[in-house]
Amino acid sequence: MFDAITRTLRRLGSRTVNTLWRMGVATRFFGLTLLHSGTAFRRPQLILKEIFSTGVLSLIIIVVSGLFVGMVLGLQGYQTLQTYGSEEALGILVALSLVRELGPVVAALLFASRAGSAITAEIGLMKATEQLAAMEMMAVDPVARVVAPKFWGAVISMPLLAAMFSAMGIFGGYLVGVVLIGVDEGSFWSQMQAAVDVREDVMNGVIKSVVFGVAVTIIALFEGYDAPPTAEGVSRATTRTVVTSSLAILALDFVLTAIMFRGV
């Protein structure tokens, strides 16, 4: 009995210490990445390549899902608003929910599973095949050469992807609401413009997407860098990246929303 209690407590303690330790290492890793960003900015070609692999290659999934999310919002919103005779407010509903919440959050979730997992797998595999160690042997800092460009590439891509997601979503809502169902086009746009504030809504959405971009990227990079150098270790790290960053996005979103839209 006594033994069982101490064993449970010991396991809990070791879990806590491990988690704290990992968080500490991740934070130091984040600091190290920022510190070694100089090389990446002196060689923008490295960052451009990462923008290509994280941003451009995620375009299709972002644009298509944005369009469909907007179309579904248009359909569902119309059904509900119609019962109150205010289907002209469809523009407000679609635009505000996309710009404030769905754009940054869903784009970040897609980004985590599309680009984050790829980052983890790539760095994990580079570690498993001892490419990172080889770089160190050649006196090339792998954090400066591999990690920092990936970080900045992803952080630059993320807000642009979120903006495209929102824009496509609003276009999808327009397609369903105005073109398909026949909500008045003038009031769709004018009510939207009256309700959406550039600083309050659009800018806050951009800030959110930047924060999500940093969180997803740093989780993905750290998981890859920290992965056990085996096939199984890389696969587990990839899974952990997607799970952890999805949870981090949703938790951060709540905190940011509470700070940004408290007064509204």
Added chain:
Amino acid sequence: MERTTIDLWVGIFVAAGIAALLFLAMKVGNFGGFQAASTYSVQASFDNIGGLKARAPVKSAGVVVGRVSEIRFDNERFQAVAVLTLDQSFAFPKDTSASIMTSGLLGEQYIALDAGAEETMLAEGDALKITQGAVVLENLIGQFLYSKSEEEAAALDGQ
């Protein structure tokens, strides 16, 4: 992949992203919407502004002619003061009245200006004399119940 191809694609990507941001700012938001180059502001005091918020539209005959730029509380007269920023191209007589209206049954609140008949026009810093505050639903119901009970009392007296 070729370096020039990557450059091209990244260029397209960044341009599309910036275009999306501009679309959100211009077409979806109100950046470049009602933003008159030259404006003048007048004040209007209300007993009750209801749910009126800063940036609410000011309309005359249903046309947006300005926006509410500021709402504050006048601690001497215990009234709400709304500062209306009006487009310079619209001039209103001095005895114009302002009232707080609601668009639709549950819609947003706005200030409606009813032009008066005086010769002189409103100028920067003027105050609107005749105002009509927001209709408070509770007061309306109270009044209705009060008049209803009066009616019933009168009917009982008549019997």
